[in-house]
Amino acid sequence: MFHKEGYKIILVTFIAVIAAALLVDTFITINWLRILLLITIVVFLILILQFFRNPKRNTVLNENQVLSPVDGKVVVIEEVFEKEYFKEKRLQVSVFMSPINVHVTRYPISGKVVFSKYHPGKYLVAWHPKASEENERTTVVVENKTYGKVLHRQIAGALAKRIVNYAKINDDAIQGSDSGFIKFGSRVDLFLPLDTNIKVELNQKVRGGESIIAELNE
Template structure:
């Protein structure tokens, strides 16, 4: 199953690879070179298909849990001052996505979308300390009665040139459902209440919509 954001790119890539195969078969007479070109084209197509895959995830709905919004590796767990929305101290948990990870963004909690904003910006590498404030990004805040407010931020990386955000203010979010897509790499930051109980560790691999990042102490 492939994400809808990749349908056009997959179709174009398939046509290009097919054309490349036909041209290589017709104009390249050296067998090893012909095989090499076809192999490169096939690997390219496989990478495109892998990048836009959208596997089904089985979210265990729980209003007291925050699930990971994306696949990847936990690279930041720290107390920070969140400047854009809360304007106070929060626990930040960041998940970095390599180009090989699934790049679907999912709602970390269910509830009401109370804030959604797109910011144009730079394309610093995703792990750069200033990427969260200076890169192209979207900020979304979801609120429910059990957990309160959770902010998640999609951040473009050096390769990402487009962030897709489906969350609109006053939408009803379902935990684990698609909320966006980051094309060609990056990271997502979560900003949680200070009394949150973090359930992951640095460098831990997580799955979007399934891995529990945190739970409320309430």
């Protein structure tokens, strides 16, 4: 299954690949070069298809837990001052996505969308310390009665040139359902209450909509 954000790109890529393959087969007479170029074309198509894949996830709804919004690797776990919305200290957990990861962004908790804002910006590498404040990004806050408010921020990277955000204020968010999509590599930051029990470690690989990032302390 492919994500809807990829339909147009996949169609254009198919047309380009077929045209390129016909040109190579027609005009390249050196056998090894023709085979090499055809293999390269097929590999390019496979990369585009895998980037826009949208695998089904088995999300177990739980109001006491925060699930990872994306696939990737945990690169930050630290206490920070969140400047945009909370304007107070929060626990930040950041997940970095490489170009080969699934790039669907999912709601980390269920609840009501109480804040959603897009910020134009730069395209620093996603792990740059200033990327969270200076890169193109979207900030979404979801609130429920059990967990309170959880903020997740999509951040563009050096390759990501378009962030798609579906969250609108007063939307009903369902944990694990699509919140947005980032094209071609980036990261997502989560900002959680200070008394949250973090369930992941640095460099741990996580799956969007399935891996538990944090849960409420009993």
